[in-house]
Amino acid sequence: MSYLLASGCSWTVKDFNSEAGADVDCSFPKWPELLGKQLGIPKVVNVGNNGSSNASIFDRCYNEIINDKPKLCCISLSGWDRRKMFNNNFNIFTNLKTYELHKKNKLSGDRYDFTEYYENNQSEITYAKFLWENRINVASIMDDTLRDMFLFQSFCEQHKIDYLIIQSLQPIWKFWRDPQGFIISKSSPSFTENKRTDYMDLYNISNYIKHFLNSPYTSKLNESNLLGWPFFWEIGGLSVHDIFENEGYDKFKLHPNDPHPNALGHQKIANLFYRGYMDVYGKIL
Amino acid sequence: MSYLLAVGDSWTDQNFKSDILPKYDCSFPKWPNLLGDKLKISEVVNVGRCGASNDWMFNKCYDQIAKRKPKLVFVLLSHWSRHSIFNYNFSIYDLLGADYAAASGMISPDLDYWKYWIECERDAVEMAKYLWSHDLHVTDIINHTLREIWLFQTFCKQHNISYVIMSALEPIPTSDPWLQPFFKHDRSAADPELADITSYMKKTLKSPYTSRLNEKTILGWPFFEHIGGWSVWSNFVEKENFSFFIDPELDCHPNALGHKNIAEMFYRGYQNIYGKIS
Numbered sequence: 029m030s031y032l033l034a035s036g037c038s039w040t041v042k043d044f045n046s047e048a049g050a051d052v053d054c055s056f057p058k059w060p061e062l063l064g065k066q067l068g069i070p071k072v073v074n075v076g077n078n079g080s081s082n083a084s085i086f087d088r089c090y091n092e093i094i095n096d097k098p099k100l101c102c103i104s105l106s107g108w109d110r111r112k113m114f115n116n117n118f119n120i121f122t123n124l125k126t127y128e129l130h131k132k133n134k135l136s137g138d139r140y141d142f143t144e145y146y147e148n149n150q151s152e153i154t155y156a157k158f159l160w161e162n163r164i165n166v167a168s169i170m171d172d173t174l175r176d177m178f179l180f181q182s183f184c185e186q187h188k189i190d191y192l193i194i195q196s197l198q199p200i201w202k203f204w205r206d207p208q209g210f211i212i213s214k215s216s217p218s219f220t221e222n223k224r225t226d227y228m229d230l231y232n233i234s235n236y237i238k239h240f241l242n243s244p245y246t247s248k249l250n251e252s253n254l255l256g257w258p259f260f261w262e263i264g265g266l267s268v269h270d271i272f273e274n275e276g277y278d279k280f281k282l283h284p285n286d287p288h289p290n291a292l293g294h295q296k297i298a299n300l301f302y303r304g305y306m307d308v309y310g311k312i313l
Numbered sequence: 314m315s316y317l318l319a320v321g322d323s324w325t326d327q328n329f330k331s332d333i334l335p336k337y338d339c340s341f342p343k344w345p346n347l348l349g350d351k352l353k354i355s356e357v358v359n360v361g362r363c364g365a366s367n368d369w370m371f372n373k374c375y376d377q378i379a380k381r382k383p384k385l386v387f388v389l390l391s392h393w394s395r396h397s398i399f400n401y402n403f404s405i406y407d408l409l410g411a412d413y414a415a416a417s418g419m420i421s422p423d424l425d426y427w428k429y430w431i432e433c434e435r436d437a438v439e440m441a442k443y444l445w446s447h448d449l450h451v452t453d454i455i456n457h458t459l460r461e462i463w464l465f466q467t468f469c470k471q472h473n474i475s476y477v478i479m480s481a482l483e484p485i486p487t488s489d490p491w492l493q494p495f496f497k498h499d500r501s502a503a504d505p506e507l508a509d510i511t512s513y514m515k516k517t518l519k520s521p522y523t524s525r526l527n528e529k530t531i532l533g534w535p536f537f538e539h540i541g542g543w544s545v546w547s548n549f550v551e552k553e554n555f556s557f558f559i560d561p562e563l564d565c566h567p568n569a570l571g572h573k574n575i576a577e578m579f580y581r582g583y584q585n586i587y588g589k590i591s
Binding site for chain 2: 087090091094095111113114115116118151152154155157158159162163164165167168169171172175178179182183185186244245248
């Protein structure tokens with residue numbers, strides 16, 4: 029019997045520790061281990077990594093597969109604005125939001141405290157601003173993840189590896205948007221300081237969804253293996269975050285100040301994968 | 314008849330213009346069109362772009378293939394130390410080298426272009442310095458390109474697409490005069506191996522991806538001269554074919570003759586691999 033390979037961001041990490049405090053117990057089993065038990069696969073390789081971008085999530089799968097082919101690969105995607113550079117991962121919208129909160133003297137806001145993050149991530153924040161003001165476009169944000177999914181799907185089909193993909197966070201998290209659907213807020217310095225002529229494309233969530241629907245990759249994806257597809261709640265998809273919200277997020281939350289999944293949340297994710305596996309492959313391994 | 318897809322960096326870019334010698338006429342045909350003529354393929358799609366990283370190149374190939382399947386793909390790789398982020402190509406060693414050269418007075422007044430470039434890319438330079446001193450490792454740089462090549466080979470095999478890969482430049486710009494003192498004197502690297510040029514070759518040979526590559530379709534493999542490989546750059550320099558460059562002192566991009574030579578290299582490589590011209 030081959031093994032179960034699981035990859036994702038902090039929602040997957042086996043030894044996850046909460047930044048909400050050392051007293052928050054995170055020793056419960058995570059979804060890959062729970063899923064392995066449900067499917068009767070004794071060997072589980074969990075390559076989840078904190079802060080991971082989707083590109084990095086797929087890279088770590090290939091790094092395992094090159095050495096030993098798994099029976100099943102389960103992917104839990106992260107925010108689509110995240111990017112890797114070599115082995116580093118950048119959370120672009122977190123950095124932009126932090127910059128905005130800093131300029132508004134709201135780092136320690138009512139939901140999350142970004143003070144420490146701002147102090148420890150100056151280079152990344154500066155670089156995120158540089159990218160936002162000069163380089164990023166909607167097409168590249170959307171196509172990068174869609175292309176990675178398409179390549180991974182092609183790869184698994186060629187090598188006869190069972191696979192399932194789920195979206196943990198919302199692809200473009202609601203927290204980054206204002207009530208009108210603008211990415212970051214319209215009063216953000218990232219907005220007002222921006223000199224680009226195409227800046228409006230970047231701020232309006234509907235442009236991301238339009239590009240998602242029109243991307244040449246979207247029609248080539250095998251939807252049955254993508255649980256919650258098309259992932260964006262605006263067009264009828266679901267992320268795990270949305271499922272938690274629909275059922276009352278608080279009961280799945282690790283801590284009032286930490287939205288990562290608790291033991292019940294991880295069990296929920298394992299169940300989603302298990303049901304997805306039964307639907308797609310219709311068998312117990 | 315389907316089309317020829319070509320990708321690369323400034324050595325491939327259809328609209329390449331010399332930044333350092335702006336009056337130099339760069340309207341000559343580039344290697345993708347010359348190769349198309351040799352292979353008698355009338356439609357050539359050239360998605361090469363100045364400054365492109367290897368991952369960006371493969372991404373553009375996939376983007377094009379997703380729209381319409383080509384008959385042949387030719388990839389002319391660049392430095393492995395480049396990395397795309399969104400649609401921007403981040404050239405970490407070019408940034409570090411040029412910044413070091415500017416700070417240490419190595420850039421002469423007639424190369425104001427580089428000083429201007431460094432100013433425009435100031436935030437990127439700071440990011441490059443941050444990565445270099447915090448969390449950059451030789452293994453990650455090496456595996457980044459090797460993984461991309463392996464995935465591309467796997468993809469082309471599955472989709473029955475013929476392809477040839479070659480490298481324009483040395484994988485790591487070890488002969489760049491600006492970078493040699495940087496590697497030698499800068500000791501702020503997070504990974505001390507970053508400044509040891511031999512470590513890049515060792516890691517290439519040891520990478521799990523290396524043994525799984527189909528070497529037959531990669532001309533000049535393993536690219537590093539010291540371990541028996543070659544790039545177009547090393548080929549030109551070793552044969553002292555400086556007549557292939559726009560200006561061997563100021564702009565070492567290929568001129569018209571250089572592009573003919575690259576087309577010829579790809580053409581012969583294609584014949585050796587696939588044994589037929591169709």
